[in-house]
Amino acid sequence: MIVIGEKINGFIPKAYTAIKSHDVDYLVELARSQVRFGADYLDICTGIVPEYERETMRWLIELVQDAVDVPVAIDSPDPQVIVDMIPLARRPGFVNSVSMEKGKCETVFPAVADTDWKIIALTCNNDGIPDSAQAKYELAAKMIEDASGYGITHDRLYIDPLVGTLATRPDALADFNRTALRIRKEYPDVHIISGMSNISFGMPYRTAIAAQFLTLSMAVGADAAIMNPLSPEMRAALFATDALLGFDRGGTRYIRGCQEGLYGSVRR
Amino acid sequence: MIVIGEKINGFIPKAYTAIKSHDVDYLVELARSQVRFGADYLDICTGIVPEYERETMRWLIELVQDAVDVPVAIDSPDPQVIVDMIPLARRPGFVNSVSMEKGKCETVFPAVADTDWKIIALTCNNDGIPDSAQAKYELAAKMIEDASGYGITHDRLYIDPLVGTLATRPDALADFNRTALRIRKEYPDVHIISGMSNISFGMPYRTAIAAQFLTLSMAVGADAAIMNPLSPEMRAALFATDALLGFDRGGTRYIRGCQEGLYGSVRR
Numbered sequence: 001m002i003v004i005g006e007k008i009n010g011f012i013p014k015a016y017t018a019i020k021s022h023d024v025d026y027l028v029e030l031a032r033s034q035v036r037f038g039a040d041y042l043d044i045c046t047g048i049v050p051e052y053e054r055e056t057m058r059w060l061i062e063l064v065q066d067a068v069d070v071p072v073a074i075d076s077p078d079p080q081v082i083v084d085m086i087p088l089a090r091r092p093g094f095v096n097s098v099s100m101e102k103g104k105c106e107t108v109f110p111a112v113a114d115t116d117w118k119i120i121a122l123t124c125n126n127d128g129i130p131d132s133a134q135a136k137y138e139l140a141a142k143m144i145e146d147a148s149g150y151g152i153t154h155d156r157l158y159i160d161p162l163v164g165t166l167a168t169r170p171d172a173l174a175d176f177n178r179t180a181l182r183i184r185k186e187y188p189d190v191h192i193i194s195g196m197s198n199i200s201f202g203m204p205y206r207t208a209i210a211a212q213f214l215t216l217s218m219a220v221g222a223d224a225a226i227m228n229p230l231s232p233e234m235r236a237a238l239f240a241t242d243a244l245l246g247f248d249r250g251g252t253r254y255i256r257g258c259q260e261g262l263y264g265s266v267r268r
Numbered sequence: 269m270i271v272i273g274e275k276i277n278g279f280i281p282k283a284y285t286a287i288k289s290h291d292v293d294y295l296v297e298l299a300r301s302q303v304r305f306g307a308d309y310l311d312i313c314t315g316i317v318p319e320y321e322r323e324t325m326r327w328l329i330e331l332v333q334d335a336v337d338v339p340v341a342i343d344s345p346d347p348q349v350i351v352d353m354i355p356l357a358r359r360p361g362f363v364n365s366v367s368m369e370k371g372k373c374e375t376v377f378p379a380v381a382d383t384d385w386k387i388i389a390l391t392c393n394n395d396g397i398p399d400s401a402q403a404k405y406e407l408a409a410k411m412i413e414d415a416s417g418y419g420i421t422h423d424r425l426y427i428d429p430l431v432g433t434l435a436t437r438p439d440a441l442a443d444f445n446r447t448a449l450r451i452r453k454e455y456p457d458v459h460i461i462s463g464m465s466n467i468s469f470g471m472p473y474r475t476a477i478a479a480q481f482l483t484l485s486m487a488v489g490a491d492a493a494i495m496n497p498l499s500p501e502m503r504a505a506l507f508a509t510d511a512l513l514g515f516d517r518g519g520t521r522y523i524r525g526c527q528e529g530l531y532g533s534v535r536r
Contacts (some may be wrong), residue, residue, distance in 0.1 A: 204526035258472035
């Protein structure tokens with residue numbers, strides 16, 4: 001399971017304030033703590049108005065790379081910003097993201113074709129997110145085939161089935177499962193990734209929903225998550241499920257996590 | 269999802285001490301708190317040497333029924349003890365349990381045939397617990413057919429696939445899933461139940477393993493659990509998963525649980 005730490009994101013109010021005011025101490029600690037608690041990659045999203053996005057992103061990428069030793073996920077709605085940031089990265093990470101929105105794949109695929117960058121691909125297009133798992137699958141299949149045209153192998157692609165919000169869509173999980181299982185079946189080497197926050201939007205104690213969604217997504221083959229590694233509940237779900245699904249055989253890593261105090265204990 | 273509270277069990281040291289010393293206050297509170305936190309039934313297991321099991325069980329059943337208003341699960345390794353306790357119950361609950369061990373089904377099935385009692389049936393026999401899901405399924409199928417011979421309908425049967433211990437059997441969950449899915453497929457009206465404690469035996473912070481197993485068991489169709497309702501982690505997993513799987517549409521019950529403070533928050 002690959003963990004992409006989600007906390008350096010300008011759409012989170014505290015992070016936005018820190019990014020805007022160039023609060024280096026706060027951001028360095030946000031980078032270090034996520035890595036300390038298990039992030040394999042760190043997402044970098046400025047959330048800053050387009051005019052300043054490029055310079056802010058450049059500054060953030062350098063800052064994070066000076067602070068920690070994990071690769072970054074370059075996260076921008078603007079594919080040209082993503083492409084322009086790639087040379088700054090000291091080693092390949094994730095581009096976050098492409099979709100079937102006009103211009104995204106066409107801009108990003110050629111730029112990463114002959115590299116080791118991994119690609120997050122969202123199942124949406126200019127009309128938004130399709131309602132049906134079948135339509136999501138078709139968008140995924142199109143992106144996978146397009147990527148192949150550039151020589152990008154299946155194992156570098158991480159499809160995000162864009163799980164819905166449970167509060168407004170009671171079948172959000174069922175739709176995610178159908179999409180993920182179909183992609184897994186047709187393209188066994190393609191990965192499944194999901195953000196853990198969206199499904200719980202508008203619900204109280206969001207972490208409980210996110211943690212159980214993490215477990216359930218892993219059960220249908222998701223092998224990467226954009227999540228908050230600073231949450232003990234998320235870490236407990238991640239490590240326990242890894243052991244239960246047999247990836248962490250005998251629970252060696254789970255037990256080490258306990259010894260390192262990764263899971264916390266619950267207050268009544 | 270049916271929750272059977274597991275705490276009044278003489279195999280738990282604290283409960284054993286309370287049962288042995290007739291600590292009424294402790295046991296009444298154990299009954300009441302489990303019901304307050306969501307138990308639909310209360311398991312009653314004395315853990316007392318056979319000579320005194322019958323009188324202890326009788327005393328416990330009366331005590332619990334005086335304290336709370338939910339039915340009991342009569343839990344004994346001795347099928348004759350179970351059958352003898354049935355007349356004490358003020359309303360039908362669970363018999364816990366039968367298996368293909370000699371004498372169990374033959375004793376219990378005729379006694380509950382014309383009643384509304386539900387039956388927990390374990391997939392083991394005199395040789396112990398089979399290694400393979402196929403052999404477990406065959407034991408389940410035999411018990412289901414035997415029960416039908418007594419006029420016991422499928423919907424009164426709760427098959428427990430006897431999940432293994434993760435620490436010694438890394439494929440414990442996979443084996444559970446195979447058994448549960450097969451039973452669900454062949455006998456859609458038969459229920460799947462599991463104890464939540466066994467899989468985590470020998471692991472640290474057992475609750476994390478138990479909570480994620482609860483979620484994963486529900487994902488393959490388990491609709492009853494013998495569990496500790498006093499654990500906020502277990503409750504969070506139960507209610508969040510019920511919402512995610514669409515049984516609790518819109519998360520109404522999940523949200524109410526939050527308002528009632530059922531899930532707690534985690535200490536770092």
